[in-house]
Every structure is written in C-alpha cells, then in structure tokens.
Amino acid sequence: MAWVWLHRFGSPPYFYRVARRLVPWFAWPALLLCLGGLIGGLVFAPPDFRQGEGFRIIYVHAPAAWLSLMTYVVMALSAAVGLIWRMNVAHAVAASCPKIGASFTAVALATGMLWGRPMWGTFWVWDPRLTSELLLLFLYLSYIALRSAFDDVARADRASAVLAIVGVIDVPIIHYSVIWWNSLHQAPSVLRFGAPTIAPSMLYPLLMMLVGFTCFFAAVMLTRARAELLRRERTAQWIVEALDADQGGPSRGGGRTEQSAASAW
Amino acid sequence: MNELSGEALHLWRGEHHVLRGVSFAVGGGHCLQVTGANGAGKTTLLRAVCRLVPLDSGQIFWRGADQAANLEAFHAELSYLGHENALKGELTAAENLRFATRMRRDVEPGEIRAALERCAVAESADIITRRLSAGQRRRVALARLLLTRASLWVLDEPTSNLDQRGQALLSELLGAHLEQGGVAVVATHQSLNLPQSKICPLALQ
Amino acid sequence: MTTARNPALPASAATRSLSAAAWALVQRDLRIALRRSGDTLQPVGFFVVVTTLFPLGLDPQVSLLRDIAPAALWVGALLASLLALDLLFREDAQDGTLEQLALCGVPFTGLMIAKTAVHWMLTGLPLVLVAPLLAGTLGAPAGALPAILLALLLGTVSLSFIGAIGAGLTMGVKRSGSLLALVVLPLAVPVLIFGARATEQAIAGESSSAALYLLGAMAVLTATLSPWAVGAAVRIGLE
Numbered sequence: 109m110a111w112v113w114l115h116r117f118g119s120p121p122y123f124y125r126v127a128r129r130l131v132p133w134f135a136w137p138a139l140l141l142c143l144g145g146l147i148g149g150l151v152f153a154p155p156d157f158r159q160g161e162g163f164r165i166i167y168v169h170a171p172a173a174w175l176s177l178m179t180y181v182v183m184a185l186s187a188a189v190g191l192i193w194r195m196n197v198a199h200a201v202a203a204s205c206p207k208i209g210a211s212f213t214a215v216a217l218a219t220g221m222l223w224g225r226p227m228w229g230t231f232w233v234w235d236p237r238l239t240s241e242l243l244l245l246f247l248y249l250s251y252i253a254l255r256s257a258f259d260d261v262a263r264a265d266r267a268s269a270v271l272a273i274v275g276v277i278d279v280p281i282i283h284y285s286v287i288w289w290n291s292l293h294q295a296p297s298v299l300r301f302g303a304p305t306i307a308p309s310m311l312y313p314l315l316m317m318l319v320g321f322t323c324f325f326a327a328v329m330l331t332r333a334r335a336e337l338l339r340r341e342r343t344a345q346w347i348v349e350a351l352d353a354d355q356g357g358p359s360r361g362g363g364r365t366e367q368s369a370a371s372a373w
Numbered sequence: 374m375n376e377l378s379g380e381a382l383h384l385w386r387g388e389h390h391v392l393r394g395v396s397f398a399v400g401g402g403h404c405l406q407v408t409g410a411n412g413a414g415k416t417t418l419l420r421a422v423c424r425l426v427p428l429d430s431g432q433i434f435w436r437g438a439d440q441a442a443n444l445e446a447f448h449a450e451l452s453y454l455g456h457e458n459a460l461k462g463e464l465t466a467a468e469n470l471r472f473a474t475r476m477r478r479d480v481e482p483g484e485i486r487a488a489l490e491r492c493a494v495a496e497s498a499d500i501i502t503r504r505l506s507a508g509q510r511r512r513v514a515l516a517r518l519l520l521t522r523a524s525l526w527v528l529d530e531p532t533s534n535l536d537q538r539g540q541a542l543l544s545e546l547l548g549a550h551l552e553q554g555g556v557a558v559v560a561t562h563q564s565l566n567l568p569q570s571k572i573c574p575l576a577l578q
Numbered sequence: 579m580t581t582a583r584n585p586a587l588p589a590s591a592a593t594r595s596l597s598a599a600a601w602a603l604v605q606r607d608l609r610i611a612l613r614r615s616g617d618t619l620q621p622v623g624f625f626v627v628v629t630t631l632f633p634l635g636l637d638p639q640v641s642l643l644r645d646i647a648p649a650a651l652w653v654g655a656l657l658a659s660l661l662a663l664d665l666l667f668r669e670d671a672q673d674g675t676l677e678q679l680a681l682c683g684v685p686f687t688g689l690m691i692a693k694t695a696v697h698w699m700l701t702g703l704p705l706v707l708v709a710p711l712l713a714g715t716l717g718a719p720a721g722a723l724p725a726i727l728l729a730l731l732l733g734t735v736s737l738s739f740i741g742a743i744g745a746g747l748t749m750g751v752k753r754s755g756s757l758l759a760l761v762v763l764p765l766a767v768p769v770l771i772f773g774a775r776a777t778e779q780a781i782a783g784e785s786s787s788a789a790l791y792l793l794g795a796m797a798v799l800t801a802t803l804s805p806w807a808v809g810a811a812v813r814i815g816l817e
Contacts, residue, residue: 191810246764253760257751260387266814267747271761274743274807278765281796285768288792292775343388425677426817449594449683457674463613464606475602476682477594 118195120337121346127330128354134327141320148313162226167314169219171321172212173237176244177279179209179325183251184276187269197333199265200340202272203255204332208325210248216241236290240283247275261340375401375436375524375556377422382431384414384421391417392577395431399573404547404557406565409577415560416456418577419529422558423453435525449477452523454531458514462503466494466513469502474520488516492542507534515546526550526557541566599684600692607696617665622704625658629712640717647716648777652770654712655705655730659737660759662701666693666745667812677816690808691801694742702734718781725780725790732793733773739800739808740766746811769796 117123149167183205190198220238221231232238254271258264341347378398384391391414399405407415420426422433424444433440440447460469467485474480489495492512497505502513511534518526526547532540544566547557551571559565565572611618632650633643670676679689709730710723718726744762748754776789 243764243767246760250757250760250764253757254747257748257754257757262385262387263750263814263817267811270743270807270810270814271747274765274804277803278768281768281799282764285771285792289771289775423681425680445683445685447683448681451681451683453678453681455674455677457672459674459678461606461610461673461675463610468606468609472602472606473678476599476679476684479598 118193118197120197120200120341120344121350123197124334124337124346124350125353127334131327131330134323134330138320138323138327141316141323145313145316145320148316149310153310153313162223165219165223167317169216169223170314171317172216172219173241174318175321175325176209176212176216176241178322179205179212179329180244180247180272180279181276182329183209184272187265187272191266191269191273196340197337199269200336201329201333202269203265204329204336206248206252206255208328208332210245210252212321212325213241213245213248217245234290236283236287239286239290243282243286244279247279251275375554377405377433377435377525377556377558379422379433380431382418382421382433383429384417384426385429386417392421392428392431395575395577397573397575399556399558401554401556402551403571403573404551404559404565404567405573405575407558407560407575407577408562413577415577416529419453419527419558419560420455423451423527424448425453450524451527452518452521452525453527453529454514454518455529456533458502458510459517460502460510460513463501465499465501466505466509466516467498469513470517470520473517477521484520488519489513491519491546492516493538508536508539511535512539512542515543519546524555526555526559528557528559528561530561531559532561532563594682594684596684596688599682600688603679603689603692604696607693608699611696611700618700619704621658621662621701622708624661625654625705626708626712628657629654630715633716643717644781647713647718647781648774650716651709651712651726651730651777652733652774655734655773656737656763656766656770658705659701659734659741660762662697663741663745663762664748664755664758666697666742667749667815668745671749671815676812680813680816686813687805687809690742690746690805690812694738694805694808697742698735698738702731702738705734706730718777719783721783722777722780725786726777728790729773729776729780729786729793732790732797733769735797736769736793736800737766739797739804740769742808743804743811746808746815749812749815769793772796 117126145167150164153164155161155163183202186198186205187202189195190202217238220235220241224233224235224238225231251268251271255264255268258267338347376398378396380396382392382395395414395418397405407418409415417426421428424433424440424447435447435450459473460466461472464472466489470485470488471480474485486495486498489498492515494505494509494512494516497509497513502510505513511531515531518528531543535543540563547559547565548567550557551567629650632646636642636646667676670679680686706727709727713723713726741762743765744758747761748758751757772789772792776786776793779786779789
C-alpha cells in the first residue's frame with residue numbers, strides 16, 4: 109500500500125499537480141502563524157528575567173535554526189529515495205532544498221550574532237549553537253558546489269545524494285563534538301534557555317513561529333520543486349498538457365509566465 | 374552455453390536519448406560487431422553491457438540469466454578493453470599483466486611471458502609502459518585479454534594504434550577466442566577479418 | 579603458438595577471493611608510490627613546512643607555542659591529508675585502471691578499503707613518524723609524545739576515510755582542488771576537535787583518554803561506513 113503511494117508521488121505529472129494544490133494549504137497557515145507568533149512574542153510575552161527585551165530575537169532565531177537542520181534532513185532523505193528508487197521527483201525535491209536551507213542557516217547565524225552583540229560586545233562568539241550553524245552552512249555550500257560541478261544532471265543528482273547522506277550522518281557527530289569542545293573551553297554561550305523554565309506565554313508564540321516556519325518551508329520547497337521538475341522535464345509531453353491546464357485552457361504562449369514566476373528565485 | 378542478449382535497452386545522457394530500444398542476441402562462437410557514426414552510442418552500449426553505466430530500461434541476459442542478478446559472477450567472466458589501455462605508466466608491462474591476472478586468479482609460472490610473446494611484445498616485458506609506444510601498449514592490453522581467460526570479450530575500438538600486423542594479430546586472437554566458444558562484442562569501424570558466419574552486425578543510429 | 583593458447587574456457591569462472599585481490603591492489607599501489615617517490619613525499623613535506631610556519635608567525639616563546647601546538651599539528655595534518663587525496667582516484671580514472679577494478683568480479687567496496695588503506699600508509703603513517711620532531715619544535719614535552727602519536731594515528735585513519743569520500747565524489751570534476759577541500763573539511767571537523775583536544779591534554783600533562791576514545795570511535799565509524807560511500811561515489815564517477 110505504501111509502495112503504491114510512493115510510486116504515485118514519484119510520477120512527475122502527479123507530483124506537479126498535487127504540489128500546486130498543496131502550496132496554498134501551507135502558505136496561508138505560514139503567514140497567519142508567523143504573524144500570530146510575532147505578535148505574541150514581540151508584544152504579549154513578558155521580557156526575560158535576565159536578558160530583558162533582547163531575548164525576543166529567539167522568535168526568529170530558534171525556528172530558523174530548527175528549520176536549517178530539518179531542511180538538511182529532508183534533503184538527505186529525498187536524495188536517498190531518489191538514489192535507491194531512481195526517482196526523478198525525489199531528486200528534484202532534494203535539488204530545491206539547499207538554497208532554502210542555506211538561507212535559514214544564514215538567518216540563524218545573523219540573528220544569533222545580533223543577539224550576542226549587546227551581551228558580549230562582539231559579533232561573533234564561539235557558541236556551540238552558532239558554531240554548529242556555521243559548519244552546517246559550510247555543508248550546504250559544499251553540497252551546492254558539488255551539484256554545480258557536474259554538467260550532467262543525473263550524475264549531479266547521484267553524487268550530491270551520496271554527499272547528503274554522508275552529511276546527515278556526520279551532522280549529529282559534528283554537533284556533539286562542537287558542544288563537547290565548547291563545554292571544555294567555557295566559551296560564552298548565546299543561548300541559555302532552560303526548557304522546563306519557559307513560561308507558557310513565551311512558549312506558545314515560539315511554537316507558533318516554529319510551525320509557521322515549517323509551513324513556510326513546505327510551501328517554498330514545493331514551489332521550487334515544481335519549477336525544478338519543469339526545468340528537468342521540459343521536453344516531456346506532460347508538461348505541455350500541465351501548463352495548458354494551469355492556464356485554464358489551451359494556449360501556447362501563456363505557459364511562459366507560470367515557469368518564470370515559479371523559478372523567480 | 375555462452376549467450377549474450379539485450380532487450381529494448383534505453384539510456385539517456387542528460388536530455389540526449391543515446392540508446393533507443395537497442396536489442397541484440399549473440400551466441401557462443403559469434404561476435405557482435407557494433408558500428409555507427411561517432412557519438413551514436415557505441416561506447417555507451419559497450420559500457421552498459423559491462424554494467425559500468427546503469428540502463429534506464431531494458432535488460433541484458435548472459436547465459437540466460439539476468440545479468441543484474443549476480444553482477445560479480447558476470448564480471449568474473451567478462452574482459453573489457455576500452456579506449457584506454459588500463460596500464461599504469463610506472464609499472465613494466467610484465468608487472469601490469471601480473472597485477473591484472475592476480476585480481477582474478479593466481480598467476481601460473483611462465484604464462485605472463487607466454488602471453489606477451491603471443492602478442493609479439495615480449496621484448497617490452499621489463500620496460501615501464503610509459504616508455505612504450507602507443508602500439509606496443511595496445512598489444513600489452515591485448516595480452517591482458519588473453520590472461521583473463523574470460524568467456525565474454527567487450528572491445529571498444531581495439532584496433533586503435535595498431536599497425537597492419539597488430540590488426541592481423543587482433544583478428545587471430547578474436548578468431549581463436551570465438552573458436553573456443555567465447556562471445557565477443559566489438560565496436561569498430563574496421564573490418565575484423567573474420568568469417569561472415571561468425572559476425573552479427575549491429576548498426577546504431 | 580600452442581603454448582600460449584587459452585585453456586578451454588571454463589563454463590563458469592570462480593570469483594576471486596577479496597583478500598587476494600585487495601592484497602594485489604595494495605602491492606601495486608605501493609610499488610607505484612615507491613617509483614614516484616617525489617610525489618609520495620609531498621604530503622609529509624607539506625606537513626612539516628606548514629606546521630613550522632606557525633611558530634614563525636608568532637613570538638617564539640615556549641609557553642605560547644605550547645598553546646598553539648595542537649591546532650598547528652592538526653590543521654597541518656588535515657591539509658597534508660587533503661593534498662594526497664586528489665591523486666587517489668583521478669589518475670586511475672584517467673588511465674582506465676579504475677574501471678578495470680570495478681569489472682574484475684571482486685566486491686568493489688573491499689577494493690575501496692584497500693585503496694584508502696594505501697592512502698593512509700602513504701600519508702597518515704608518515705605524518706605519525708615525523709610528528710615527534712615537530713612536536714619538539716612546538717614545545718611539547720617528551721612525556722606527551724605517546725598520546726600525541728596515538729591521536730595522530732587514529733585521527734589520520736579517519737581523515738583518510740572521510741577524504742576518500744570527497745576524492746570519489748570529485749573524481750571526474752576538473753580543477754576540483756578547492757571543491758575537494760570544501761567537501762571534506764566540514765565533515766572532518768570532529769576529528770580536528772577530538773585530535774586537538776587530545777594533544778592539548780597530553781601537553782598539559784592531563785589524561786587524554788576521553789578524547790582518544792572518541793578518536794578511536796571516529797576511526798571505527800569512518801572505516802565501516804565510508805567504503806560504501808566511496809564505492810558509490812566512484813561508480814557514479816565512472817559512468
């Protein structure tokens with residue numbers, strides 16, 4: 109039963125259509141949840157006992173950091189599926205993740221640095237979280253660089269899939285080694301956030317932002333994956349039919365706008 | 374009973390549909406001669422037969438069994454000669470051959486020399502291959518074919534760099550191989566000087 | 579000539595044992611490395627030069643040198659290991675010998691382990707042998723040596739196995755020097771952290787067993803998992 113579902117999803121036309129229908133279901137909740145989370149976090153949540161107002165940046169920093177990691181996992185999983193079952197759709201999903209992930213990582217780094225600045229006086233601190241994020245950024249960059257080094261898309265897919273799988277196994281090791289390293293040297297830490305001591309009024313906006321960011325990721329990833337599929341299968345017959353359906357009727361030139369809008373970034 | 378067959382082989386390289394439903398069958402004692410213009414996919418087909426390149430669809434059968442089922446056993450019976458000679462420049466001809474043989478089985482005394490003599494490069498045995506001429510290197514590669522004792526020979530442009538006598542040698546070796554019931558797949562522009570009955574032509578567009 | 583005729587072709591060939599084939603491969607690669615001694619000694623020379631450059635960039639007080647010794651040794655080891663990696667597969671890919679390895683009917687993963695082991699013998703092992711001299715120039719006390727050498731031994735094994743993955747992935751890419759570094763270095767960070775920590779503790783006279791155990795665990799992990807990735811990467815590169 110699961111195999112049937114997986115293979116249905118692996119069919120490019122099916123994925124293309126279903127993804128289009130799913131995007132609004134993620135995009136709107138993302139917008140509403142993020143708005144709600146920001147209002148709750150910036151306006152309603154009380155200031156932190158020790159850090160004052162500055163801690164509020166966590167409402168952007170923590171979800172961004174979480175998503176940067178989750179994107180890598182999604183990328184590695186879909187790359188593995190593409191490698192094992194030779195599914196073009198899975199490779200297209202994997203190809204659309206790294207830039208999103210790198211952006212989340214950059215946001216996490218930037219917000220982390222902004223957070224640390226008022227407290228420590230410098231922009232960069234060898235905090236375990238920030239250091240892990242930096243290394244994750246390097247992993248994303250190396251993935252992107254490896255992909256672009258191959259001319260043949262299929263080989264780029266497979267080689268970067270191997271790298272993604274190796275990376276996803278190494279990421280926890282890197283993370284724990286950095287924490288270990290940091291604990292020995294007592295470097296200052298940006299995040300001192302004891303989970304059991306979070307007040308509900310602080311926690312709920314954080315969770316809203318987390319879910320909102322995740323929906324945002326899903327919406328953007330599905331859109332990029334559709335654009336990626338268009339690019340890969342542009343000579344296939346189903347593209348013409350799908351674009352006609354998108355335009356709501358047979359028209360040749362109209363297909364262009366869909367493609368350029370989807371691949372705008 | 375040695376037989377190699379391929380059914381409806383398809384392969385894409387990027388957007389280029391290189392192998393378009395290629396099918397063939399060649400039995401023991403016969404040679405599949407693959408012809409076609411440059412870029413038609415001869416090398417790709419040969420590498421697909423060796424499973425160096427995965428096929429997008431279609432199957433290849435060796436001795437009636439699907440080749441993909443036991444690749445290692447299939448490779449043990451196969452010997453591939455590509456555009457490159459697969460010789461390390463810093464090793465002598467004899468050392469290269471000794472290594473190639475040891476990857477498959479133990480070396481029997483004297484057989485390296487004998488193979489080199491058969492291919493008329495015995496005098497190059499102890500010269501490092503970087504100092505040999507292109508023709509001599511090709512002959513050493515042919516000697517490697519003999520030593521592998523493979524049932525299936527896959528040869529990609531074997532005559533390149535070979536002079537008249539070299540090409541005659543190749544025809545002799547091929548003929549002897551087919552005589553013993555072996556199968557060969559050869560991509561070449563040139564005539565193989567084998568009896569017509571032994572050749573199955575396959576022209577790629 | 580009858581003496582050179584093939585014996586009757588066997589109906590089915592028995593496949594060669596992995597250990598015999600791997601041993602043949604190791605011997606071949608070592609023989610080639612010996613004949614190309616200039617190339618083979620480069621990583622060690624690089625290691626020596628880079629590590630001794632650190633003190634030149636600093637005020638050569640022994641106390642300061644001891645502080646940077648772990649970092650200098652390990653960054654040097656990392657970079658030296660990178661240097662030899664590019665050659666690991668590229669040449670074999672270009673002269674056709676690599677695809678012959680994929681075609682000889684022996685498990686390819688096992689052959690990848692053999693090639694990585696040779697890389698370690700030619701890069702990691704010499705580093706370990708040269709390290710005592712360098713540790714001295716960096717102000718490390720003699721008592722720290724056993725731990726430092728053990729750390730380098732274990733760490734270079736991990737570096738070889740991690741690096742082999744990068745070498746396999748970038749095998750067919752032209753001008754891939756910096757790409758190889760970009761791929762390998764982030765993955766090798768844990769080795770750097772654990773190795774430098776072990777060295778630091780040894781120099782300070784403390785017990786470095788925790789870090790050494792972690793290094794050992796990394797070595798075992800990479801040795802078991804990376805050959806799969808290397809084999810997959812090389813096969814993709816051969817297509």
